[in-house]
Amino acid sequence: MEHRGICANCQTYIWLLDLCLNSGSLVECKKLHGKILKLGFGNESVLCNKLVDVYFALGDLDGVVKVFEDMPNRSVRSWDKIISGFMEKKMSNRVLDLFSCMIEENVSPTEISFASVLRACSGHRIGIRYAEQIHARIICHGLLCSPIISNPLIGLYAKNGLIISARKVFDNLCTKDSVSWVAMISGFSQNGYEEEAIHLFCEMHTAGIFPTPYVFSSVLSGCTKIKLFDVGEQLHALVFKYGSSLETYVCNALVTLYSRMPNFVSAEKVFSKMQSKDEVSFNSLISGLAQQGFSDAALELFTKMKRDYLKPDCVTVASLLSACASNGALCKGEQLHSYVIKAGISSDMIVEGALLDLYVNCSDIKTAHEMFLTAQTENVVLWNVMLVAFGKLDNLSESFRIFRQMQIKGLIPNQFTYPSILRTCTSVGALDLGEQIHTQVIKTGFQFNVYVCSVLIDMYAKHGKLDTAHVILRTLTEDDVVSWTALISGYAQHNLFAEALKHFKEMLKRGIQSDNIGFSSAISACAGIQALNQGRQIHAQSYVSGYSEDLSIGNALVSLYARCGRIKEAYLEFEKIDAKDSISWNGLISGFAQSGYCEDALKVFAQMNRAKLEASFFTFGSAVSAAANIANIKQGKQIHAMIIKRGFDSDIEVSNALITFYAKCGSIEDARREFCEMPEKNDVSWNAMITGYSQHGYGNEAVNLFEKMKQVGEMPNHVTFVGVLSACSHVGLVTKGLGYFESMSKEHGLVPKPAHYACVVDLISRAGFLSRARKFIEEMPIEPDATIWRTLLSACTVHKNVEVGEFAAQHLLELEPEDSATYVLLSNMYAVSGKWDCRDQTRQMMRNRGVKKEPGRSWIEVKNSVHAFYVGDRLHPLADKIYEFLAELNKKAAEIGYFQDRYSLLNDVEQEQKDPTVYIHSEKLAITFGLLSLSDTVPIHVMKNLRVCKDCHSWIKFVSKISNRAIIVRDAYRFHHFEGGICSCKDYW
DNA sequence: GTTTCGTGTG
Structure with a gap:
């Protein structure tokens, strides 16, 4: 044509351009473009539009822009074409720019350009204000009825969490297509409105609209998230009915549903029957297995995934890493770390968080810290995990540094941040800092989050601010068993057991189901006040609720029955526990010791040692208390030896128990040594020593120690004053005692x-x-x-x-x-x-x-066995010898001034009639026996169930002089140290 | 228009 000089027209070039399109030749296209401009066809909009088409098709976007910029009159159609073209190429920025130009040039956008720009917004995380402006324009143009525009608008609002706006758009639609329903249902499901999603699905189903695989995936995921597993299973039936049962997305959602139940038989059935599995299919099953603790099965699937030529991605690795973290499987976790580097996904935010969590959970804080310092991503999760790390080390100063630093860097603490830092404040006792953070919680609006709330309640409750804890619980609008349990155990920790049980009852009355920790806290509270019947009821409730195998409940029950003196039941519950831990043993030992079954307590302690189980400081404390209560010096000293060997002698609680033990066994010197050698003392230590002195009649020593206690700044409490006041009483310090009594309320704020x-x-x-x-x-x-x-x-x-x-x-x-x-x-x-x-x-x-x-009785231990005597007892095998030696002692005593006062409670007639030996008190018999049987060097230790009488007291003084022996008598009230003819009570008891 | 993953409590 050109050789012959015939001019090509517009139509010719359209045909030629179509040929380029078919042959895919960009070079030819550019040549044609040049000729078109040379021949002056550049103004033809038909040709320009065709050029845009071809350049788009051949991927020459510069070409597109050039043609579009040179166009003299750009029609709406041209704008639509270029905007939707760029949208297809997912070039959101270009779309947004072009849309702005279009508005500037006063071109009215059509459905097509609106739909594109809305899609561009959602891909671009554009400010929602901009989207709202576009929404306004759509309304002005009267286009809101169109699903083509409204569907992406619903999606856009939903993605930004503006679920009410999304719902308005959805409701205003004249005709809803299947995409509209999916957009709205998934919008609900993804924003925490799972119930609404399910309701809307039901509405859609009732309206007779065919459910697509899209909608099934969405609504199934909603069911899984709020654990409506039965609804999920019903939906599975519908999936079958509507022929979606082989769709990958639907199956993926089903696998997740079943593995969260967990019902791995069904999950694996769905998984194996799938026609085509993608990465998400594997990820769903892997994360399900991982979350339920089947990390080996999850890792196996990871290998299988690679065999099936599917590339494990961030999601796969993150799931597996969290399984390793919770199992403490550092080694496998490290292997995954290598894969992460090899696969080039180490800059993924979630993977990085999961890796950091792995090292923190496996207590490799050093590696964790290094990772944190060199982290590739900057997000709040990494900081939160570090707060957990330093919390594990009880390192509040480092935690607080992290907490401040993250805010300096512009990261905003979230609902995960506050529980971590507050928990550390609680455990190290930094209530003041905790209170400051509490104000920040309120300022930033996190005070209604159940996690934040429960930690705050726990913090205040643990530190005795039970009223504050209570107020916080009352402001909580959600039912939360953890918050209630925190308050309940807080009451129990401060010995307010009845209050604890009152709240437990109220919790159940409000319809809040207790879990294992709730039950065990309540049972422990019952144990605290020996509320046996209520404890039994809660025991039954916990059993019905399916917690018959729970360790924490089992331990609480052991402690309950042991403390209530129900030896058999305590043993029974103890035997029921499969994996007994040290707490189970401690429950028996301390429970028996506290209910007075001290022999049983010591027996269990011995059993525990034979079983080669490691006793904790708590066990030792209980065993020492048991030995103290029955004044079993021998076993107590053996336990003391074990304590030293195992290095628990630096433990404050153990040392406190030892002070009481030695004091109760009459060895006040040993008690004093124990007290003085303590590297660190607490109020209980001081109280134990003061009470010990007081019981031994060392009133002045008790008072002096009390003064010293105040000097060193230790706060006296109710127990201290019982010791001090009784000490004053024992030595007749009336004025001083009254002064101390007055000081209780005036100086120490204690209500007597x-x-x-x-x-x-x-x-x-x-x-x-x-x-x-x-x-x-x-x-x-x-x-x-x-x-x-x-x-x-x-x-x-x-x-x-x-x-x-x-x-x-x-x-x-x-x-x-x-x-x-x-x-x-x-x-x-x-x-x-x-x-x-x-x-x-x-x-x-x-x-x-x-x-x-109650008949008077005395006991004395000789050669590993305890000998008991009643008044006038003749049952002892050596009775004759004892009475013979007693007569001898009486004679010697009388020689140095002992005057028998044994008839003071009998009138003259009685004194003449009765056989005087019938009235010989048990302590005289026990002491006589002791002098007969024990070597000269050891002191005589005698225990009596009633108070020692005046005559016996005087007699023992004389005997201590005659025999040149220390005689220590522990009666129902106190200790008497007899030596050289005088008693530590100074005849004042 | 759909599915899967990391951080917090008693």
Whole structure:
């Protein structure tokens, strides 16, 4: 044509360009483009549009832009073409720019350009304000009815979490196509509105709209997320019915559903029947297995995936890494780390987070820290994981540094950050810092997150701010078993067991299901107050709830029954535990020790040692307490030796138990040594020593130690004052004692308890001020209890004050008519006052009421066996020898001034009639036996269940002188150290 | 328009 000089027209070039399109020749196209411009066809919009088509098709985007820029009059069609063309190439930036130009040039966008620009927005993470402006334009153009525009708009709003806006667009649609439904349903499902997603699916189903595989995948994923597994299974049936059961995406969602149940039989069935598996299919099953702890199976699948020529990606590796992290499988985790580097995915944000978590969880904090410092990505998760790392080390200063540094770097702490740092504050006792962070929590609006809430409750509850913890729980709108349990165990930790149980009940009443930790906390609270019946009920509840195999509940039950003295049941629960841990053993030992079954406690402790199980400091503490309670010096010392060998002698709690042990066994010197050698003491240590001194009659030492305690800045508590006040009482420091009593509330902010009032009554009345004691009782702000009246009555017996004594006895008999001690005290008081009629009346009253006196008993240990004696006992195999030697001792004692006072409680007639040996008190027999059987060098240790009487006390003093031996008697009230003819109580007890 | 992954609590 050209040779002949015939001019080609527009149509010719269109045909020629079509040929280029078919042959794919960019060179030819460019030649033609040149000729078109030369011939002046550049103004023809048909040709220009065709050129744009060809350049797009051949991938020459510069060509496209050049043609478009040179076009003299660009029609809407041209704009649509170029915008949608760039959208197809996923070049969102270009689309957004072109759209702006289009608006600037006052060209009205069509459905096509709007749809493209909305897609561009969603791919580009553009500000949502821009999207809203586009939305406004769409409304102005009256195009909102069109699904072509509205569907991407729904998706865009949903992606940005603006679910209400999305729903509005969806509701305004005149005709909803299947894409509209999917956009809305997946929008709900992906934004935490899973229930709404399921409802909308039901609506769609009822409306008779055919469910596509897309919608199935979306709604199945929603079911999985909120654990509506039965709904998920019903959907599986629909999937079959509508022929989507082989679709990859649907199967992937089903695999996830089943592996979260977990039902791996079904998950693997779906997986194996799939026609084509992709990476997500493998990832779904791998993550399911990994999350349920089947890390080996997950790793196997990882290998299989590679065999099937599918490349494990970030998701695969992240799932496997978290499995390794929770199993502590550092080695396998490190192998995955190598794969990460080889596969070039080490800059993935999630993989990096999972790797860091691996090293932290496997306690390789050093590697973790190095990783953190050289991290390729910058995101809040890495910082959060580091907070966990330093929290594990109880390193609050480093945690806080991380917490501040991340904010300096512009990262905003989230709902994961606060629990980590607050937990560390709790564990190291930094309540002040915790409170500051709490204010930041409120400022940033995280105070309603259940995790944040539960940690705050735990922090305040653990540190005694139970009111604050309680208030936080009340502000929580969500039902959260963890927050409730935190408060419940907080109450229990501060010995407010009834309060703990009250809240447990309330929690259940509100319909919040307890879990294993909730049950075990509640059972422990029952153990704290020996609430056996309530404990049994909770035991039953936990059993019904399916926790019969749970270790923490089993341990709590062992402790409950042991503490309630239910030996058999405690053993039964103990035997039921499959994998007994040290807490199980401790529960038995400390429970038995606390319920008074100390022999059993020591037996279990021995059993535990035979089983070669490592005893903890807690076990040792309990064993020492058990030995202390029954004053088993020998076993206690053996335990002490083990403590030293195992290096637990530096533990404060163990040392405290040892102080009490030695004090209770009468070795106050050993107690003192233990106390002095402690590298670090706490309030309990001081209390144990003060109480020890007090019990041994070392009143001045007790008072001095109390002064020193205050000097070093240790805070005295209620226990301290019981020790100090009784010490004053023992040595007759009336004024000083009263001063201390006053200082309790005035200087130390302590509200005196009944025990303290009893001490003061003892203090005053023992010194002989009985009317003053009575006045004190009448004026004190609390209702006097039996102990207080008994104290007064006992002093009246000593001081022969019948008037006040009768007054005390009257109250005491009202409160405890069954207690034999009252009758005995009263009748003794009458006897020493010579009121024999009254004494006989009291004895008669006791008989009439069927009250029996507890018989006096004494014990002494000789050569590994304990010998017990009753009053006038002749049952001992060596009885004859004992009575013979006793007579000898009496004779020697009389020679140096001992005056037998043994008849003081008998009238003249009785004294003549009765065989005097019938009335020989058990302690005399025990001491005589001890002197006969033990070598001269060891002190005589005797225990008695009642208080030692005046005659015996005087007798023992003489005997200690005659025999040149230390005699230590522990009676129901205190210790008496007899040596060289004097007693540590200075005859004041 | 759909599916899979990392950090926090008693």
